Amino acid sequence: MRSDPPAASPDLPAALAALRSVLGPGDVLDPADPAAGFVRDERGLLPARPAAVLRPRDTAQVAAAVAVCARYAVPVVPFAGGTGLVGGAVPLGDREQVVLSVRALDRIRSVDPADFALTAEAGCIVADVQQAAADAGLLFPLRLASEGSCRIGGTVATNAGGSNVLRYGMTRELVLGLEAVLPDGRIWHGLRALRKDNTGYDLKQLLIGSEGTLGVVTAATLRLFPAPRHRAVALLALPRLSVLTPLLACARDLLEDRLSALELFTRTGVELLLAHVPGTRDPFGARYPAYVLVEATATRDGTGLAAQLEEFLTEATERGLVTDAVPALDHPQAQALWALRESLPEAEKRAGGAVKHDVGVRLSAVADFVTAAEERLTQRHPALRANVFGHAGDGNVHVNVLANGLASAGIDRAEVSALVHQVVAEFGGSISAEHGIGVFKADALLAAKSPLELALLRTVKDALDPQGIMNPGKMLLRRQS
């Protein structure tokens, strides 16, 4: 893998002494300290060997710590929940970079129902933010399987998606304002709850999805919505993958804007669940090539919602788009259906892991793309098998090539990724729909973007972080001639 040129060797001992004086000695942790043990790569593919783990307690301390790092040219790797899947939150290289954890910034500063807004610090766990919104009778709609561990700083930095994007949008659409520490230690106070603000470039959007390469997010003002009081969930068995596009159109037509999620998984995923997640039952008596989980929600009319779902299932069945369906009759049944979908990453991990791909294509191209990618994989070697699942209602699928097949085929991860990304390019798609670039996709980004796009990205990076101390070697590499 190509990487940025190594940063100038920093005067680490002096920098660490200065960091101890601004944070206190107890909050500059030695990586060997058990209290620093949370710093690790979620996928276990990268070593995590920072020079130190910084634990600032508030925004002023984040600013002071980053200012010290800027003075001594010590690279800083922001760290929140550590659930990122592209290796972005751990340092590259050995003992030259510090990890700055925002976990201690964990206050919900305000919940403002009249503004439909909430301000949370970067270390707040997403599930806690959801709960704070629910306590006020409102909804914070970001919903992902890692929501019990991932934190606001990380979800903002990665522009996280999840299974409610279809209705509420990605994190970009959920952030009204930001507070962040810039790479020189200045604090940008942008916590505004305005819905409309056309005063120049939208600076918060630069930081959202920047993966720690432009600064440290310390707090965010987030959009809230009326809380749904009724939910209708059903699992559908598809006769074949190619019905996906008309099925999505049918769902949008008949469930209108109450449709909040449309998630896809395949038989391979069900086999993984049955083998590796105790208590899983095959959802239908027969085996089907593909399954779709549909959810619709309503804030007022529960009876109408159930009837609407029923009408959709009838219509989809009559048109041959669905072979079988299990509507959830109550909340526990709905949870059990969702558990199938949300346990897929864990089942995959227990099966030995996978080369993960997080692909975005046009809504109408999902089935064709998946078919083409699977064909290309098996042409390369019949042992290559993909666990395909994801947010099909947003054109976002994970084509995760199981590692055990890879080993028996004797093919390396890079070749498999190049193969999948080639198909993505043929479909005019994106190599990262929601997980970001980090380390694992940094080479692929160089190939996927035009020279002009890369030059513009690099211009932004150099303007905000001229020393290149924020999360070096992540996302944006220099193209080597």
Ligand SMILES: Cc1cc2nc3c(=O)[nH]c(=O)nc-3n(C[C@H](O)[C@H](O)[C@H](O)COP(=O)(O)OP(=O)(O)OC[C@H]3O[C@@H](n4cnc5c(N)ncnc54)[C@H](O)[C@@H]3O)c2cc1C
């Ligand atoms: C089981 C599972 C399911 C998942 N499902 C989804 C899904 O459906 N959709 C989705 O989008 N993602 C998903 N993810 C990926 C991951 O949970 C998200 O990317 C999440 O947003 C990462 O948040 P985090 O707090 O764990 O960030 P981290 O892993 O700590 O960091 C991620 C990146 O953000 C940077 N960063 C962290 N904090 C800050 C900060 N305060 N300021 C600036 N930069 C910062 C880091 O340097 C790193 O580059 C899933 C992960 C798992 C393990």
